[in-house]
Amino acid sequence: MFRLDADKTVKFCDGTRRRDFLHVGSLSLLGLGMSEFLQMRARAAVTDTGKDINVIMLMLVGGPSQLDTFDMKPEAPIEIRGPHNPIKTNVPGIEICEIFPRMARHADKYALLRGCYHSAAALHAVGHQLFQTGRLSLSGMEHPHIGSVLGYIKGANGDLPPHVVLPKIIGRTGGNLKPGQTAGYLGKGHDPFVLNADPSVADFRVPDMLPPDYLSALRVDRRRDWRSMVDRSVSKFETSQDARLLDSTFHQAYTLMTSEKAREAFDLHREDEDTRNRYGRNRFGQSCLLARRLVESGVRFVTVNMFETVFDEITWDIHGSPPFSPISGYRDLVGPMFDNGFTSLIEDLSNRGMLESTMVLALGEFGRTPKVNPAGGRDHWPQSWTVVGSGGGIQGGQVIGSTDKIGGSPKDRPVHPSEIVATIYHRLGIPLETELPAANGRPLPVVDRGVEPVHELFS
């Protein structure tokens, strides 16, 4: 049989232990392919530090302007500083935009990384991919979302899926790139569970999670039994991997349906009205609330997409002219929406003693042009922007990195999105050299070699 102890010493990429690789070669005879082998090895490598860490990742779709959120330049001329004013926070020396009054009272709980940048194309999906997968998906190789990697390595914690996306996958943002919210080459079996519903509507429930009213529990059970009966009589599918995956998805579906815990986790009606109002009665606010409930019930990674697209709705994408948003949208709608959702989440996690074990990240996909454009808006600017991190061991009340006088480029401590991804893996206890089976089973480390976590966050 395959020796599990072998996986501690095998280093076939470096070619140092040929014999063990030979050993791996023979795994296929036992039906254990390269991918299974890598998975077992990845599982064995997880360190204790990340045992209990969960992650809530808020994707600020559209790309917030650094100059109108967390990297204000009040000294700069009007065409740079824009229409907003900074306000003081509860941490002396840290100022943020006036559109976040509630956040300002909790600056001790989060860190600001003001030197975020990337040098790839200024497309929304580029930033989405970089933050969620650590890489760009080119030529057909789709990299997996961190949450899917986590699920692939650690599996589910109880009845709920390990990785949930709220409320929907990011849709059209211009360009043909995918938003990086699947399990990519890890296979559909590790895709996130996507809510695909608006948790702020009055009769919110998870689509298809419960049988329709006209199906009695008796009939649901009967169907399940009869399906097994039909399947059992034909044996030719036993050796098909796809057929086995199909069985496992039905099994997971029934687990979700019959789990009291899962039902409760998704049931926002169990929250009192005050709480629900505090988060904001909108899609993002209620998604943040739902994210908290899911993490409390065992979900390891929740991704919240603040908006589904950047077209024809008010988002962070303030080009200033239709179909995009005007800059005034920040004060009127988007700012308060984020302020309420994010702050309530931090407050609740903190009050419940969960902030230490729950990392919350608020990530825009890029910054915006320092100079206000003729339409009164700002355009895409991946050269510099700010991201927010809280919990999971992140030392709050600090600012890491800074930008030049107009917020146009990082002055010190630039941080690439892949370093944020490395930071998350690091906190989750997944060593950065952990290899995943990419295209053709080629082993690929979770982040590119040489990419390091932002250690300052934890000091």
Place this chain on the structure above:
Amino acid sequence: MRWSRLVLTSAAACWAVLGQSATDIEILPASVELHGPDARQQLLAQATTDGVQRDWTSKAGWASENPEIASVDAGGLVRPVSDGSAVIRVEAGGLAATRTIRVTGARDDFSWSFRRHVIPVLTKKGCNSGACHGSAAGKNGLKLTLRGYDPAADHDALTREATARRVSLADPASSLFLLKPTMTIPHGGGKKVAVGSLEYKVLSEWIAAGAPGPAEDDPAVVGLEVYPRAATLEPGSKQRLVVRAKYADGRVAEVSRWARYSSTDGAVAEVSDDGVVTMVGRGEAAITVAYATSVLYARLTVPHDNEVSQQEFNRLTVNNFVDELVLKKLRKLRIAPSEPADDSAFLRRAFLDSAGILPTAEEVEDFLSDTSPDKRRRLIDRLLERPEYADYWAYKWSDLLLVSTDRDHLNRTALWDFYNWIRDSVAENKPWHRFAQDIFASNGSSRENGALNYFVLHKETIDLVENTTQAFMGQTLTCARCHNHPLEKWTQEQYYRFANLFTRIGIKSGDEPGDSVIFARAFGNISHPRAGHPFPPTPLDGEELALDSQDDRKLHLAKWLTSDANPYFARNIVSRVWANFFAPGLVDPPDDLRATNPASNEELFEALVADFVEGGYDVKHLIRRIMNSGTYQLSSTPNASNQREDKYYSKYQVKRLPAEVILDAMSSITGQESKFGGYPVGTRAIQLPDVRVESRFLESFGRPLRLVCDVEERSDDPSVAQALHVINGETLNGKLRAEGNNIAAFLKLGLSDRKIVEHLFLSAFSRYPTESEEHKILEELREARRDQRSGSIQDRSRRESLEDLTWALLTSREFLFNH
């Protein structure tokens, strides 16, 4: 050096002791010419017994019969001494062979060349890889081009950059270029080169010679040779590979040492850095060999240790050349084919694969009771004439051409024009080259020629270039847009030459909404981003058109695209059609025809392509060949020898049905049509021209978005969302409980449970239930109704139990999979 009799004798004794004997020995390569004093040639001594080869190179005795011309060492490495011809002799195991080699220019002046020697050393050692100095930003101040695609820039970086003394002409040994990789001083990348190695010699002597740069007329590498190209070996054995580069000036030189190697199947073969393959398992693996921008592979096989009798091979009926070539591979690998599929399995599979529908219960009964010997062939002919055939393949080619109103490029008129052109082309079985010519060889109104909407859909030159090569040639060019593809044939210059064919396609609005007029513009070029100027438009590997030529560039492209000179055109469509029937395809994924992705059965692939071209690019002809083959008609039930085998077509590979096909089948079996917003009632999912049609079912079951040309955009992987949707969602439940559906009709007709069960099995599984299935199900149905309080069976509870049974059948593996 004289041949020593003594050595020979003791060697012969050794062979006897080892129990290794052979019937034949051969020296590879077959022809050798050493040019220049630095030339070397590693020879291989290949012994053969019963078709199994052994690499005896290091065990054999080597001798030169003309040591004044060329010498050979104990390992078979030949060096030049003076010009002339020399006979090299090998003896082992009582066998002998000779090879005459020619030596020229043995006393010529010699110096290491930057392009031919220095860059390959850097590439082989990984210095210019993406992870080291080849990354876009370089590493620790030194930036090289990825795998040396721009030797001039690399030469500048190494010799001219002001900051560092990378190369010291005065004192070569103190050059950073030598101190770093040898770790004489700290080097982030570790020790890469040993002092005294050949690599060290190349680098140091090159510096000592004044570090000359690349010359314009350095001959380019035009191809590779690898020895042995194919071999059947023993398990656990080793085989050394010899690689030679062919240069534009006709010279051939060995580059084994600096080639890069990888195995396509690490469970079968492993390859070391210096090209020695170890057969670690059984099966077949291709060893990909890369040098400069050329790629080639050697195919090495270790047959499985199955005893397969002639009788077992005979299970695969030989109906045409497909079967002969599949059998040839199975014999070589010693894999027994599965049994032939029974009529039910064949019938269901044939309907689904060719027309995306299930046979009705009546069609199943008719076919099963038909006793004529050619009923399968006749069925195939009938299927290919059905309108559902056109629906199915039109959908497939709509996936290929990304037909969609997404991104707002096509309005509804344009969408329908584009789609109707595709469907009409399928219905009339338009030859594939004419299909492509409709797009590329014509101009005018898109209302008159719907194919022209291709250019309305792809407005950007880059999109056009990359989608066209992907859709019609199975080639991914994306990497070459920014740099020479590290493992690819196509260079960045070829990319921009090719792209320049697409730069003069003019589009203006026509007379009505949805009409666009495509015309040839007189101006327009795309510049090579590094060269800063455009290159003459040139098809990949084709004839260039002068930059100032006023010929329609698109027509030039069209002519080449569909000509015999373009090897990818026919291969691409054959691969795509084959993969509709067999998973995985001849290459996997089927739209990746790169040289680095060798076919599982190249001989079969080539024969199919030749047959397709000979048949006039006739897609139906190809489909008929495939469906009539004994291979396609094998059962999916595995046997002991082919359980894990999924590449060589020893059985029909089980695969999940496409989303649209499942939905349509659910509709037809329940008798309850789907409704799609904006389309008339009765439109089947596979008849939709657009993917921007709301359907929770299709979305969750993996309908592609048609945003990028990529077969993997469509997914057939099961997911939890799919399971939840069929268990609780409205799509299937709605069809089952609909008032006037088939279940209602069964009840109205007063059919017995037995009759209904039989009908459901016939329409869902294309077979009768077995006795035990029928027995169990009838009992369950009875049981399900007995629970009612009154004791009498209510119509309602009977109906519910039948709905539940139908649900169980329509979510079962046998239904959701093609098998």
